[in-house]
Amino acid sequence: MLELAGVSKHFGGLQVLSEVDLCVPQGTIFGLIGPNGAGKTTVFNLITGLLAPNSGRMSFEGQDLLRQKPHQITRLGIARTFQNIRLFKEMTLLENVVVGTYRHMDYGLPGLLLGLPGFRAHEARARARALELLAWMKLDGKAHDLADNLSYGEQRRLELARALATEPRLLLLDEPVAGMNTGERAELMAEIQAIRARGYTILMIEHDMRFVMGLCEQIAVLNFGKVIACGGPDKIRSNAQVIEAYLGRDDEEHDVAPSAVVCANDGDAQ
Amino acid sequence: MLEQQFVNALSLGCIYALFALGFTLVFGVLGIINLGHGAVFMVGAYAALMTVIHLNLPLWVAIIAAMIAAGLAGAAIDALVLKPLRKRGAPHLIPMIATIGTAIILNNGAQAVFGAGTLRFPFGTVPEEALQIAGVKVTALDLGIIVLSFAMMAALLLVMRRTQFGRALRAIAESPKAARLLGINVERLFFVTSLAAAALGGLAGVLISLNSNAIFPLMGQDILLKGIAVIILGGMGDIRGAMLGGLFLGFAEVLSVAYIGSDMRDAVAFGLLFLILLLRPQGLFGKVVQRKA
Numbered sequence: 001m002l003e004l005a006g007v008s009k010h011f012g013g014l015q016v017l018s019e020v021d022l023c024v025p026q027g028t029i030f031g032l033i034g035p036n037g038a039g040k041t042t043v044f045n046l047i048t049g050l051l052a053p054n055s056g057r058m059s060f061e062g063q064d065l066l067r068q069k070p071h072q073i074t075r076l077g078i079a080r081t082f083q084n085i086r087l088f089k090e091m092t093l094l095e096n097v098v099v100g101t102y103r104h105m106d107y108g109l110p111g112l113l114l115g116l117p118g119f120r121a122h123e124a125r126a127r128a129r130a131l132e133l134l135a136w137m138k139l140d141g142k143a144h145d146l147a148d149n150l151s152y153g154e155q156r157r158l159e160l161a162r163a164l165a166t167e168p169r170l171l172l173l174d175e176p177v178a179g180m181n182t183g184e185r186a187e188l189m190a191e192i193q194a195i196r197a198r199g200y201t202i203l204m205i206e207h208d209m210r211f212v213m214g215l216c217e218q219i220a221v222l223n224f225g226k227v228i229a230c231g232g233p234d235k236i237r238s239n240a241q242v243i244e245a246y247l248g249r250d251d252e253e254h255d256v257a258p259s260a261v262v263c264a265n266d267g268d269a270q
Numbered sequence: 271m272l273e274q275q276f277v278n279a280l281s282l283g284c285i286y287a288l289f290a291l292g293f294t295l296v297f298g299v300l301g302i303i304n305l306g307h308g309a310v311f312m313v314g315a316y317a318a319l320m321t322v323i324h325l326n327l328p329l330w331v332a333i334i335a336a337m338i339a340a341g342l343a344g345a346a347i348d349a350l351v352l353k354p355l356r357k358r359g360a361p362h363l364i365p366m367i368a369t370i371g372t373a374i375i376l377n378n379g380a381q382a383v384f385g386a387g388t389l390r391f392p393f394g395t396v397p398e399e400a401l402q403i404a405g406v407k408v409t410a411l412d413l414g415i416i417v418l419s420f421a422m423m424a425a426l427l428l429v430m431r432r433t434q435f436g437r438a439l440r441a442i443a444e445s446p447k448a449a450r451l452l453g454i455n456v457e458r459l460f461f462v463t464s465l466a467a468a469a470l471g472g473l474a475g476v477l478i479s480l481n482s483n484a485i486f487p488l489m490g491q492d493i494l495l496k497g498i499a500v501i502i503l504g505g506m507g508d509i510r511g512a513m514l515g516g517l518f519l520g521f522a523e524v525l526s527v528a529y530i531g532s533d534m535r536d537a538v539a540f541g542l543l544f545l546i547l548l549l550r551p552q553g554l555f556g557k558v559v560q561r562k563a
Contacts, residue, residue: 048451074453086448088441099441102434103453119433126434166453 001026001201002047002078002170007056009042009225016042017225020056024170024218029192029202031216033209033236035245038222040205041083044172048080049073060170075103079168081159083175083205089148093139093158096147097130100165133161137191153184157191164195171195173204177211189215213237221245273406275528281412283520284419285481289474289493290500290512291426292467298443298507299463302362306347306369307471307497308490309376314340314472315479315489316380322395329395329480336476337469344468347372348461356460373490380487389485396480415477422470423513430509439463443507503543505556514554519543 004022008015017039024030032040045051047058049070058065060076068076079100088096134140137157142150147158156176163171176192177185185208192215196202206212212219213233221229221236223245229236236242289311296304317339318332327335351372355365397410430436441449442456450456478493479485500519504511519539526538547553 050447050451069455069457070450071453071455074451080451082448086445088444088448090444091437091440095437095440098434099437099449099454100452102438123432123434162452 001061002203003057003059004043004047005057007043007046007053007058009039009046009051009053015225017046017053020222020225020227022220022227022230024201024203026201027196027199028217029196029204029215031212031219032203032205032222033207033212033219034222039225040222041174043222044080044174044205047073047172048078071103074166074168077167077169078172079163079166079170080172081156081163081174081176083178085155085159087147087150087155087158087162089146091147092144093134093147093150094127094130094143096158097133097161097165098126100162101126101129101167103166130161130165133164134158136164136194137161153180153188156180156184156188160191160195164200168200170201170203173202173206175205175207177206177208185211271528273404275524277406277408277412279521279524280517281415281481281520282524283517284416285474285478285516286493286496286500286519287513287516288419288422288470288477290497290504290516291423291509292470292474293497294501294504294507294509294512295426295463295467295470297501298509299439300352300365300460301443302352302365302369303498304347304369304467305366305494306344306372306376307467308492308494309373310340310343310347310468310490311471311475311478311493312380312485312487312490313343313376314475315485316384316389317472318476318479319389319391319485322391329397333473333476336472338472340472340475341465341469343376344471345461345465347468348464352460352464353457356457373494377487377490384487386487390483391480391485396483411480415481418473418477422473423509426470427509499540499543501553503546503553505553508553508555511553511555 002022002024004020007017007020007022009017020039020043022032022043032043034040042051046053047060047065049065049068049072052066060073060078063076065073065076088099091099131140131143134143137160139154139157139161142154147155150158160173160176173192177188180188189211192202192204204212204216213236216233218231219229219233219236220227221239221242223241228241228245229239231239289307293304293307296302296307314336318329318336321327321332321335322329325331347369351368352365355368400407400409401413402408428436430440438449438454438459441452441454442459446456474493475490479489496519500515501507501512502515503518504513504515522539522542523535527535530538550556
């Protein structure tokens with residue numbers, strides 16, 4: 001469904017991604033993991049068109065993603081959430097989700113100005129759909145509250161509802177459970193499984209290993225801008241390179257061990 | 271006497287509010303202070319005058335022509351000046367300085383074409399009829415200004431609050447990046463906003479030139495300062511604030527002329543404004559501003 005082939009990105013002299021290949025099959029929950037600074041969020045920024053790769057190919061359902069603007073990519077059917085939540089805090093929950101239906105606005109400016117019937121029908125449809133999504137995320141009781149007043153877990157769920165409102169087929173989640181407590185995590189895990197069950201494909205970045213291993217059917221591990229492993233949770237868990245990337249090399253004969261650990265952590269710079 | 275001043279103040283305040291509306295819209299959505307807004311105001315006034323003098327068309331056509339001409343000027347500024355700066359990710363001060371440049375170009379252009387002198391609408395353009403309401407003379411012009419202004423303000427509020435288009439603009443105001451990723455064509459809406467804001471500015475330009483019957487190349491510069499004061503008073507980027515702030519300034523000016531003296535007009539008006547901001551630094555409807563880069 002989503003394919004990246006040989007994608008590279010550098011910021012000035014800093015090579016962030018080199019020759020990344022990624023293939024997300026339709027209907028899966030796909031995890032993208034790796035130490036801090038491995039380039040995971042950069043992958044999302046490339047897919048959604050916020051950044052352009054220096055080389056490589058990217059396609060979604062056979063359509064080329066290169067040189068498409070972010071709003072065009074959203075219209076192709078890719079939606080995302082952010083690591084640092086970006087809600088519209090001065091709007092109500094309902095308005096936040098209704099904005100997500102924007103790409104289906106078919107009445108256009110003249111219809112708006114003339115108050116054509118299509119306009120009213122569209123507004124009604126958008127509201128109905130938004131309420132449905134809010135109910136799905138168990139936020140319908142607060143539909144008319146300002147988004148600013150939500151708890152952290154609720155903000156994450158609202159962001160999810162808003163992303164779903166764009167009617168995507170592929171959903172990119174950037175650290176969906178960051179900052180959540182155990183109860184909220186378990187709830188969101190069920191939520192994500194429910195979303196997949198409705199036919200969405202999910203690609204997520206996550207640090208919480210229990211969450212990733214419990215949810216994802218396929219996992220790609222990124223370290224220093226390279227994919228070092230790809231496969232099912234069991235394969236990833238036992239992959240020597242992955243263990244090394246996360247824990248450092250446990251190899252006392254060589255002096256490299258401490259520096260490997262330091263390097264893995266140093267990735268924070270990005 | 272007081273009632274008469276009330277009508278004058280209302281009609282002047284409405285014009286200020288209309289002017290400030292476009293100003294605040296651009297600030298709210300594009301995040302820049304558009305110092306070229308006074309120039310598009312002037313473009314509107316000249317466009318109306320030309321429509322009346324050279325095309326011999328009635329006033330209402332001239333008003334529409336003014337909005338179109340000013341709107342096109344605003345759209346051109348966005349496409350030729352602001353858009354290239356956005357593409358390069360210029361920080362907020364740079365487009366502001368660039369709009370000073372566009373204002374100078376438009377002002378000097380008007381001076382070159384129409385001369386530096388004051389032009390007036392030919393006699394008879396402005397309807398002379400007046401109503402007597404409870405002993406107060408309300409001219410057709412005052413009535414037109416008030417009705418047209420309130421209609422525009424109500425329409426804008428309704429669009430912003432109740433339509434997908436308005437919600438998209440508010441989304442952009444909060445985070446252009448998030449808006450983009452929801453499928454909103456942010457560039458296109460920036461363009462439409464610039465156009466609509468300038469059209470409102472052009473409308474204010476015709477109305478004030480009918481009110482004072484004076485059109486000159488630098489007419490936009492005075493009101494530019496007032497417009498900045500009004501949107502600061504109202505709360506930057508807030509539509510209701512721009513309306514109330516405009517009305518407030520209109521009343522402060524008219525009443526200070528009537529009861530204190532015309533020499534003191536600006537001193538009193540801006541003095542009051544300063545006092546209000548001492549009590550409420552964020553403006554009437556403003557929130558403590560936190561803009562993300």
